[in-house]
Amino acid sequence: MKKRLAVLLSIIMTFVILSGCSSNKTTASNNKIKILLSISDGSDDYRKLIVSNAKSYAESQNIDITVKDAAGSIESQVEHMKEAVSGGYNVIICAPVNPSTALELERASKGIPIVFMNSKPEDKLLEKDKYIYVASNEEVAGKLQAEYIIDHFNGKKDIKVVLLKGEKGHNASKGRSDAVKQTFKDNGINAEYVFEDNADWSRQKAKEMLNIFLATGKKFDCVIANNDSMALGVVDSLLENHIDPSSIPVLGVDATSDALKAVKNGTLGVTVYQSAKGQSISAVKAAIKMGSGDSLSGIENLTTDGKFIWVPFEKVDKSNVDKYIN
Structure with missing residues (x-):
């Protein structure tokens, strides 16, 4: 009986030691x-x-x-x-x-x-x-942007939109832009895209594009940008052209620190927080x-x-x- 007990204790001790070694090995592996x-x-x-x-x-x-x-x-x-x-x-x-x-x-x-x-x-x-x-999910960002514009213009069915997209072929550019258009359509909004182009996520490029658009004298109700950098470029352009950004809804995505400051001071209408x-x-x-x-x-x-x-x-x-x- 004592012999069997000794053997059993030996087996248990061996299992404990091996388990400890296995545990240490896993931890070391994770750390590496x-x-x-x-x-x-x-x-x-x-x-x-x-x-x-x-x-x-x-x-x-x-x-x-x-x-x-x-x-x-x-x-x-x-x-x-x-x-x-x-x-x-x-x-x-x-x-x-x-x-x-x-x-x-x-x-x-x-x-x-x-x-x-x-x-x-x-x-x-x-x-x-x-x-x-x-x-x-990129479609959610575009949907939130379009819904903000619908609420802002409360009851207005004909809206002239400037749409600035990110890099051509980028899934975020397509997903956000398509969702904006589909949300307007689903809510019975006749959205006329008076200017639409790829500004490649760039603040400077967006600013230059809007400067060119403003020179045409075309009317527009809002600017929807696929990200904050482009939205802030739009704000830069409006200020340079002596247009009060708070008078026109400008929308971005990402909730970068600069965009949040712009939302707080009223120069940016809305951003969408992408964490x-x-x-x-x-x-x-x-x-x-x-x-x-x-x-x-x-x-x-x-x-x-x-x-x-x-x-x-x-x-x-x-x-x-x-x-x-x-």
Whole structure:
């Protein structure tokens, strides 16, 4: 009996020791996760926020993250994928320069999991726990913008709209713009787009475009821009042309710090809060799990198919802007 008890105790002790070793091994593995973030931040304030928030959160979790600037080059971004392979990275966070290159990026990464963000690949290229997309649902932003204009003009059915879009082919440009148009249509609004063009997310380009438009003397009721940088460029143009921005609804998306100040002082009618912090933290959280070989099941805002993490949009106007100002 004593002999059997001794054997049983020996087995239990061995199990405890092995369990402890296994636990320590898992912790050490998690601490060694290396993330490569490939993005073109350029002059886009929102993408800069993505980078700063991703770095800040990763560092708070003792995770090694390296940021690579693709500088708008597809070739550079493909090289970043290859560097992730040769550099022993466990997972990649990637804002594609062009979403149509997603398959090429996946092939170049040779099986390393990728968290895509900011520019959406085709759904068929996404795969649960391996290739996912983190963002906010772009159609919601456009819908919120159009609804604001409908409420502002309360009962007016004919509205002349200036629509400034982001980069041509970018999913946010298409999603937001299409949703604006569809929301007007669904509400019986006859929206006439007196000027519509791609200002490529740029404040300077938007300003120059509106200057040219104003020179035509055409009438317009509002300006809807796909992001805050372009909306602020519109405000710059109006001020230069001695037009009071508060007299014309100008709308943006992202709720950047400059845009929030403009909403508060009345020069910007509304922005739509797209949480760069929320998206960045969600992307890094997903990357940590994927880099560890874990399932994303249970992560906040994950869709049922496991391919998307949608971070909610929120409308910001003068009535609630103080809530978003740090």
